Amino acid sequence: MADICKEEIYKSLYFEHGTYLRNFLYYKSGDMNLAEDLAQDAYIKLWENCKKVSIEKAKSYLFTVANNLFLNKVSRKKVALQFANTKPNSDVDVSDPHYIMQANEFKQRLEKAIAELPENQRVVFLMNRIDKKKYREIAEELSISVKAVEKRMHGALASLRQLHKNV
Numbered sequence: 750m751a752d753i754c755k756e757e758i759y760k761s762l763y764f765e766h767g768t769y770l771r772n773f774l775y776y777k778s779g780d781m782n783l784a785e786d787l788a789q790d791a792y793i794k795l796w797e798n799c800k801k802v803s804i805e806k807a808k809s810y811l812f813t814v815a816n817n818l819f820l821n822k823v824s825r826k827k828v829a830l831q832f833a834n835t836k837p838n839s840d841v842d843v844s845d846p847h848y849i850m851q852a853n854e855f856k857q858r859l860e861k862a863i864a865e866l867p868e869n870q871r872v873v874f875l876m877n878r879i880d881k882k883k884y885r886e887i888a889e890e891l892s893i894s895v896k897a898v899e900k901r902m903h904g905a906l907a908s909l910r911q912l913h914k915n916v
Contacts, residue, residue, distance in 0.1 A: 752799075752804075753795065753799040753802055753803075753804055753807055754796075754799040754800060758804065759795075759796060759799065762795070762804075762807050762808075762811075763792060766807075766808055766811055767788065767792070769880060769882075769890075770788045770791060770811055770812065770815055771784050771785055771788040772784070772875075772876075772879065772880055773812065773815065773816075773872070773876065773890065774787045774788055774815055774819055776871065776872050776875040776876065776879070777816075777819050777868065777871075777872055778819060779864070783822070787815055787818045787819055787822065788815060790814075790815075790818050791811050791812075791814045791815040791818060792811070794814045794818075795807065795810060795811055795814070798810075808889075808890070809889065809890075809892065812890045812891070812892075813892065816891075858912060859909075859912065862908065862909055862912040863875070863909070865908075866904075866905050866908055866909075867904070869901050870901045870902070870904045870905035870908070871905065872891070872901075873887055873891070873898055873901040873902050873905065874901075874902060874905040874906075874909075876890070877902060884898045884899060884902070
């Protein structure tokens with residue numbers, strides 16, 4: 750049995766799950782600095798409890814601790830997501846001022862719509878679309894059923910479709 754208290758095993762867990770954990774927290778908070786801090790705190794908790802956590806449960810432990818740290822940190826605060834550095838479609842003439850104006854307006858409406866999604870839908874949507882995670886992986890990380898992931902994703906897509914209809 751692998752021992753998380755061994756430095757090389759602990760490091761491998763960090764390299765395997767660190768980015769996903771940070772992104773998960775970023776999707777929840779919209780604040781990259783907060784996400785990085787909370788991810789580090791989750792790994793510190795894992796190190797402090799390395800004797801109590803089996804390697805098979807380490808990923809679930811990290812995500813549960815991180816989620817609890819987030820909930821404690823922002824209790825009942827609504828957070829809007831702000832994305833930067835989005836790139837327009839490469840096959841479009843991006844020098845056209847009309848296109849630039851439309852793209853910026855659409856980006857702002859989309860960001861606002863994503864930020865206004867209920868947290869549970871927003872997290873599932875971004876984990877699937879940004880991290881390219883499958884519903885099963887999302888369900889495991891959030892400790893919910895695949896059906897719950899499907900329902901949240903359906904709700905998110907329905908809300909975003911409504912935005913598209915209103916354009």
